[in-house]
Structures are given as structure tokens and as C-alpha cells.
Amino acid sequence: MSGLNQVWSDRQGAMGNAALKIADHPKIPPGQVALVVAELGSEMAAFKQFDTAVHDLSLAIQSAALEKDRGRAIASYQQMVGACLACHASFRQRVSTVLNVDPLTMAE
Ligand code: HEC
Numbered sequence: 001m002s003g004l005n006q007v008w009s010d011r012q013g014a015m016g017n018a019a020l021k022i023a024d025h026p027k028i029p030p031g032q033v034a035l036v037v038a039e040l041g042s043e044m045a046a047f048k049q050f051d052t053a054v055h056d057l058s059l060a061i062q063s064a065a066l067e068k069d070r071g072r073a074i075a076s077y078q079q080m081v082g083a084c085l086a087c088h089a090s091f092r093q094r095v096s097t098v099l100n101v102d103p104l105t106m107a108e
Contacts, residue, residue: 015073016065022058022080032099039098040091047095050087054080 028036040047057080064073 012065012068012070012073016062019058019061019065023055023062035098036095039094043091047087047091050083050090053083054087057083 036047037044057076060076061073061080064070064076
């Protein structure tokens with residue numbers, strides 16, 4: 001346990017920075033957003049909810065790291081990874097298919 005605590009106390013700055021990079025990730029180009037909207041239709045709201053959850057939880061990790069609140073950082077991290085995986089389980093395959101079609105040949 002003291003080993004884990006040591007890692008935590010050494011790494012909380014790095015953890016906060018990494019979490020901030022998730023929150024500040026580059027925006028998807030508008031053309032790709034349009035393809036996703038066309039594919040998901042009314043399910044877009046659920047897709048967006050996963051995106052917002054990951055965004056908010058990454059900020060929660062960062063603030064917990066800044067406040068040196070290890071328990072909250074770990075809990076937020078676990079929730080965030082859960083939201084990553086939930087979006088992948090629901091949408092990744094379909095979205096990946098529409099995004100990776102060659103626009104000239106329409107071949108995947
Ligand atoms: C809102 C839905 C959503 C959320 C939330 C999400 N992903 Fe994804 N992710 C996708 C989709 C869709 C793809 C496939 C994109 C493609 O094929 O171009 C993907 C692809 C990936 C890939 C493969 C990248 C590649 O080049 O093929 C990785 C790694 C990944 N996600 C990690 C994560 C992690 C880590 C998180 C949480 C911090 C996360 N994702 C959250 C939807 C999501």
C-alpha cells in the first residue's frame with residue numbers, strides 16, 4: 001500500500017496534466033461530425049452524453065489531483081474509463097465504419 005501511495009504522491013501532477021489533455025482534446029472536423037450525425041440520428045444525444053461524461057470526469061480527475069484527493073481521483077478515473085468503454089460498446093463500430101469509408105470509391 002505504501003508503494004501505491006508513493007506512486008500517487010510522485011505522480012499526481014502528471015495525472016492532472018494527462019486528465020487535462022483528455023478534456024482539451026482536438027475537436028472533430030465538422031465534415032466528420034456530419035457523417036456521425038447522419039449515421040446516429042436520434043441516438044446522437046446518447047453519443048454526446050458519453051462524450052460529455054468523459055470530458056467532465058477528466059476535469060474531476062484533474063481537480064482531485066490538484067487537491068491531492070487520491071480517493072476521488074481514482075473513483076473519477078474508474079468512472080471515466082467506464083464511460084470510454086460504454087461509448088465504444090454502443091457506438092464505436094458503427095461510427096468507425098462511416099468515418100473510414102473512402103469518399104472517392106465509397107469502399108471501406
Ligand atoms: C462518445 C463516444 C466515445 C467516447 C466517450 C470515447 N470514445 Fe474512443 N472511440 C470512439 C469511436 C467512435 C472510435 C472509432 C474512431 C474511428 O474509427 O475513426 C474510437 C476509437 C478509440 C481508439 C482507437 C483510435 C484509433 O486510432 O483507431 C482509442 C485508443 C480510444 N477510442 C480510446 C478512448 C479512451 C481512452 C476514451 C476515454 C478517455 C474514449 N476512447 C472515449 C468513441 C468514443
